[in-house]
Amino acid sequence: MLMIRYNAAHPGAERDIFPYLATRQPAVVAYTATAWRKLLKRPDGWQGPAMTAPDCYRFCLSNPNVDVVLTGPKTNAELEMNLAGLGRGPLAPEEETWMREFGRAVHG
Numbered sequence: 001m002l003m004i005r006y007n008a009a010h011p012g013a014e015r016d017i018f019p020y021l022a023t024r025q026p027a028v029v030a031y032t033a034t035a036w037r038k039l040l041k042r043p044d045g046w047q048g049p050a051m052t053a054p055d056c057y058r059f060c061l062s063n064p065n066v067d068v069v070l071t072g073p074k075t076n077a078e079l080e081m082n083l084a085g086l087g088r089g090p091l092a093p094e095e096e097t098w099m100r101e102f103g104r105a106v107h108g
Helices: 053-061 076-086 093-107
Strands: 002-005 028-031
Touching: 053 076, 053 093
Parallel strands: 002 028
Antiparallel strands: none
């Protein structure tokens, strides 16, 4: 099993880790899906909406290399919101494009 940092602001695992998993196929756990909540706030100059926590979790789980994403809801309401968001399933192509652009803006 591997536990790796992976989110829209830090997608480097797509280049540095995921291509090397095919032969061993370990379970992959993604953490810091919200980039320590940075992805939940609009960066300076960003005109569109910020990502939500469920968006962040869906981003991680839409990658076929990720088996589990850690979540840390503070309240039952946040847990229910996260689970409802995950119920939406994998990202549509336009959602993925928007989240990657947003992640680049957050990362700087």
